[in-house]
Amino acid sequence: MAEAARGRKKKGRPDDGLFDRELDHLPPEARWREWMHRVEATIFAASEPVGRETLSRIVGKTCSIELLIDDIREELRGRPYDLIAVAGGWKHLTRPAYADAIRTAVGGSERAVDLTQSEVLVLMCIAYFQPITRAELSSFFGKEISRDLIGNLRGFGMIASGPRAPQPGAPYTYVTTQAFLLEFDLDTLRDLPDREALEDAGLLSKEKLLAGDIMPGLGDAGDNGAEAAIDE
Amino acid sequence: MLLAMILRPKSSPRHERPMLAASAPVPAVALPGWLRRAVPDTQNLAAKGIEEIAIAAGAAFGALDAVVRRQERWAGVWRQRLALAAAAVTTRQAGRVEDEAALRDALLLTRLGDDVGPAGRMLLAWRQLASRPTEELLTETSIADVLDALGLARDDETASDLADELRRLAANEGFVGMLVGAFAAVERRSLPPTVGCWFADAMLAQRLGWTHAVPLLGGEAAGAMGSGRPRRAATVLATRGVEAVPERAKSVLSTQAQSALRAVDLSADIERRAGRLIAVAPGLRARGADIVVDHLLSDDATVASAKIAGMSDRSLRRLFERLLELGAVRELSGRPAFRIYGI
Numbered sequence: 193m194a195e196a197a198r199g200r201k202k203k204g205r206p207d208d209g210l211f212d213r214e215l216d217h218l219p220p221e222a223r224w225r226e227w228m229h230r231v232e233a234t235i236f237a238a239s240e241p242v243g244r245e246t247l248s249r250i251v252g253k254t255c256s257i258e259l260l261i262d263d264i265r266e267e268l269r270g271r272p273y274d275l276i277a278v279a280g281g282w283k284h285l286t287r288p289a290y291a292d293a294i295r296t297a298v299g300g301s302e303r304a305v306d307l308t309q310s311e312v313l314v315l316m317c318i319a320y321f322q323p324i325t326r327a328e329l330s331s332f333f334g335k336e337i338s339r340d341l342i343g344n345l346r347g348f349g350m351i352a353s354g355p356r357a358p359q360p361g362a363p364y365t366y367v368t369t370q371a372f373l374l375e376f377d378l379d380t381l382r383d384l385p386d387r388e389a390l391e392d393a394g395l396l397s398k399e400k401l402l403a404g405d406i407m408p409g410l411g412d413a414g415d416n417g418a419e420a421a422i423d424e
Numbered sequence: 425m426l427l428a429m430i431l432r433p434k435s436s437p438r439h440e441r442p443m444l445a446a447s448a449p450v451p452a453v454a455l456p457g458w459l460r461r462a463v464p465d466t467q468n469l470a471a472k473g474i475e476e477i478a479i480a481a482g483a484a485f486g487a488l489d490a491v492v493r494r495q496e497r498w499a500g501v502w503r504q505r506l507a508l509a510a511a512a513v514t515t516r517q518a519g520r521v522e523d524e525a526a527l528r529d530a531l532l533l534t535r536l537g538d539d540v541g542p543a544g545r546m547l548l549a550w551r552q553l554a555s556r557p558t559e560e561l562l563t564e565t566s567i568a569d570v571l572d573a574l575g576l577a578r579d580d581e582t583a584s585d586l587a588d589e590l591r592r593l594a595a596n597e598g599f600v601g602m603l604v605g606a607f608a609a610v611e612r613r614s615l616p617p618t619v620g621c622w623f624a625d626a627m628l629a630q631r632l633g634w635t636h637a638v639p640l641l642g643g644e645a646a647g648a649m650g651s652g653r654p655r656r657a658a659t660v661l662a663t664r665g666v667e668a669v670p671e672r673a674k675s676v677l678s679t680q681a682q683s684a685l686r687a688v689d690l691s692a693d694i695e696r697r698a699g700r701l702i703a704v705a706p707g708l709r710a711r712g713a714d715i716v717v718d719h720l721l722s723d724d725a726t727v728a729s730a731k732i733a734g735m736s737d738r739s740l741r742r743l744f745e746r747l748l749e750l751g752a753v754r755e756l757s758g759r760p761a762f763r764i765y766g767i
Contacts, residue, residue, distance in 0.1 A: 322542060
């Protein structure tokens with residue numbers, strides 16, 4: 193806890209303008225080392241990938257973050273974890289070789305995001321057709337997609353509110369988040385599987401999907417009881 | 425005040441008001457017929473030599489430069505419209521289905537703090553080109569933002585490499601070498617040509633000393649993209665191998681010339697609409713009307729819920745309705761609700 197608190201303090205301090213980014217008093221090598229430590233500590237303390245802008249706040253103006261990261265990774269070479277560029281930032285991740293060991297030790301409970309099959313289906317639908325409203329999703333699947341399900345996905349941080357649809361009630365549309373990309377190990381939305389195939393088949397048009405009956409029915413999605421009302 | 429009295433009386437919304445001569449003293453840049461004929465379209469591109477194309481492109485840039493240098497009040501809406509057109513092409517190339525109207529919706533109907541979605545981000549990328557000062561466009565952060573917004577893998581190393589390379593190109597290369605080099609740089613990193621279009625537009629603006637870039641190439645690749653199967657068809661600027669520099673120079677220059685003419689044509693249209701708005705502006709009695717008019721002249725479109733000049737939703741709506749009545753703005757969405765206004 194103490195470490196975590198210290199990390200937070202470190203991240204918070206640059207705002208007051210007193211934080212010494214340049215470290216001019218140090219010889220170049222020591223300065224570089226200190227910058228490496230700062231960057232690694234920040235990434236270590238963060239629960240999500242840390243982007244370049246954030247990191248550039250704690251190192252000198254002239255400092256190349258790529259080179260810093262390269263040096264840190266070099267030092268981590270023998271360690272079972274590494275600094276990986278994911279979802280627009282860097283994060284400490286364990287090496288794939290230890291996945292089994294970790295799974296055996298912690299079991300399934302270690303997964304923060306435990307999606308049901310229907311949640312995954314809805315999430316994938318949102319990923320391919322975003323921005324999309326709950327009413328449209330329901331119409332896709334031919335069955336009500338409950339607010340609970342959407343709320344769960346939102347609770348996991350997989351989706352966020354997008355633009356409001358210009359329909360009566362101005363329902364929110366939903367879009368996927370960085371956390372979604374991270375969870376499914378995608379770098380960008382273009383990496384969604386079979387995107388091109390779907391596109392060539394003309395299936396990436398919401399209108400077409402809504403008109404036709406292309407998607408398979410959803411086995412056990414949501415409650416049927418929920419009314420077809422629109423958010424807000 | 426006199427003007428106000430002239431404009432006050434109600435009349436049918438479609439009634440064309442005579443433009444006041446005083447409001448548009450400078451005539452629009454007229455494009456000579458020979459220039460239109462000289463700029464090749466994609467069909468006769470192969471038949472023309474690079475020199476011919478270069479002359480046409482130079483003349484087209486000159487015409488465009490004249491429009492930019494007038495620094496009219498409506499330059500903002502002009503650039504943003506071009507950005508919107510470019511974004512519509514980009515979304516199509518990326519295999520998305522959003523058209524211009526949907527992109528506008530994504531941007532304007534997103535509440536502060538919400539996400540505009542992948543297509544909306546593509547529009548933001550092009551708006552960034554049209555809005556940020558030219559000198560800030562090709563910095564590392566700006567490039568990283570664009571790659572991110574275009575839905576490409578965000579990789580800071582690529583961004584800083586690209587920034588370095590583009591800076592080198594701009595410093596060492598001539599006009600054509602710079603533009604062709606930008607596309608080559610993009611291609612070598614296997615990024616889509618859209619990114620090259622963005623860079624080329626920014627570099628053109630820097631070379632010509634404009635304060636803001638004009639989105640040109642992004643809106644143009646459509647011609648050669650065909651309609652049905654965007655991914656399969658080759659774009660004008662498509663890859664023909666790095667060695668085919670003359671061919672590439674030809675296609676880049678001719679595309680740029682075409683898009684420059686298109687931009688000049690659009691400026692004439694925008695000028696006419698802006699002239700009407702500027703003419704009725706003195707007759708508007710709403711407080712903050714000036715700011716709203718400025719807003720309409722500097723951005724593609726706006727909604728009544730926008731926070732402009734501290735006006736309430738309702739008074740802004742009333743002002744827009746009044747402008748609509750006067751024929752000074754258009755409703756762009758065609759919807760009875762969630763209306764979007766622009767000149």
